[in-house]
Amino acid sequence: MPLPLPGEDNQAQFMFTVARLTPGSSQPRRLENDEQEMFKCMQLYKLGVPLYTREAILNAYGQLKASKRGDITKITAIDGTSVDFIINTGRVWIGADGYERELGKPRLCFMPIQRLESCVVPDQLHTIPCSIRVAHRVATRDPITKERFEYGVTAFEKVRLNLFTxxxxxxxxxxxxxxxxxLDDYPKMPRITKIIGFDCGSMSRDLQGQPSNNSRARYQHxxxxxxxxYLDARNFETTGQEVRVYVQHETYLERDIEVIRQFGVQVLQDPEGFLVVDEETVVVSCRPECPVRQVVADLAMPAMMIWDHERDPTKVNGMSAQRIFDPWSTRLDTMMRxxxxxxxxxxxxxxxxxxxxxxRPMADVYHDVNDPDPGSDANFAQPVA
Known part of the structure; x- marks a missing residue:
């Protein structure tokens, strides 16, 4: 039986849970004035209200880990509204192609500010002023045998050798x-104790002749x-402290985790990677499937970030707003100072x-703030020859 693709570009499919704005109500309720609610979100955002906080992520994550079908996960929206997300793990229905669809374990999804200020992506929940939401992975299975359709897995030794090479x-x-x-050109490097890579991809998924991103995943790891x-060698000359490496990707297979651990890298569950980001962290992300840059900007001021160059807030990686995953924002403009x-x-x-x-060292930032030359742009380094 042919394997149904998980989605366009082989991306995993997810379905948001039913949400309701009235606690205790049995039905979801749409907001009455979309434009007014979106304007309110933008005003709160401009005033500096964070879209994401450690407390909110920890609270929602703790609820999900202990949840079962029919339970309620409560998340506070950006405007203080309490939103109920109904857990639907195990729900099954028949797809248009005749295969069954089953909802897997719930996970947190992070909405960029663009999803709260616009109806570009219309859906039942686009008016919910909630930047952290709950979704389920959608699995496809045979309607008779109930066997899930899964891609093949490359042998451990082959994956390990490919990564080593x-x-x-x-x-x-x-x-x-x-x-x-x-990096050598920056003598005032901040203290660095860990690296966290987001959405680096699976190296072991066998797509059975279909185009895969395994090469990208290997190079990013x-x-x-x-x-x-490099950082260990640099630290040896100063603190002597070894740098820890973490990765977070929701779609890692067990084979990926086995191989990654062989190289001294620790795998974190989504969203634990965001919770380890602090002022001594290097954040690495390349075309992630969530708004890594916006989440990081609300949570910490990392020592270093190596991430996408794209700064058009309506585009990410050259794609239009309909496919925004990690868009830029005005808050990131402020952070870059x-x-x-x-x-x-x-x-x-x-x-x-x-x-x-x-x-940058705070002394340099202070100097620029008091620089009489308003045209200076010292935080953008000159290209390396």
Whole structure:
């Protein structure tokens, strides 16, 4: 039996749970004035109200871990509204293709500000002023045998060898040498104790002849491992502290986790990666499937970020607003005032155009604030020759 694709571009399909704004109500309720509610969200956002907080993420995550079908997960929206999300784990229905669809375990989904200020992506929930929502992964299964359709898994030794080989190529690539040169050029590097990579992808998923992102996933994991080696060597000369490496990706297979651990990388469950981000962290993300940049901007001021260069708030990675995953925002513009930003020309086959953002010493920031030259733009470093 042919395997139904999980979605366009082989992306996993998710379904948001039913949400209700009236606690205790048995039915969801739409907001009466969409434009008024969206305007309210934008005003709160401009006033500095965070879309995401550690407390909100921890609270929602704790509820989900203990939830079962029929339970309610309560999340507070940006305007203080209490929103009930009804857990539907195990719900089954027949799809238009005759296969059954089953809802898996719930997970948290993070909405960028663009989803709260616009109806570009119309759906039942677009008026809910909630930046953290609950969704279920949708699995496809045979209506008779009830067997789930799953892609194949590449053998452990092959995945391990592929990553080892990719790491060797990356260490010797001109892009890695350029990155080292770029980082060497910053003598005032902030203290760094950990690296967290978001949505680096599965290296072991066998798509049975269909195009896959396994190569991108291998190179992005190799990037993290090589970056740790560089920072360990740099720390050895100062603090002597070893840098820890974490990754967070909701669709890792067990085979991925087995291989990743062999290289000293710790896998965190979604959304635990966001909770470990602090002022001593390097954040790495390349075309993630969630608004990593906006979440990080609300949670911390990391030591360094290496992430997408795209800064058009209506686009991400060249795609229009209908496919926004990690869009830019005005809050990120403000955040960048505290960073040296250097464009990093990377391997565009396995990565995309990226920026290296290194947090500036507060003395430098203070100097720029008091700089009589209003045209200075000291936080944007000159390109490396």
């Amino acid at each position: 990719t790491l060797h190529f990356w260490r010797n690539s001109p892009y890695y040498q350029l990155l080292r040169y770029l 190799a990037f993290l491992i090589a970056l740790k080696e 505290f960073y040296h930003v250097q464009e990093f020309v990377n391997d565009e086959i396995n990565f995309d155009k990226m920026d290296v953002c290194i947090r």
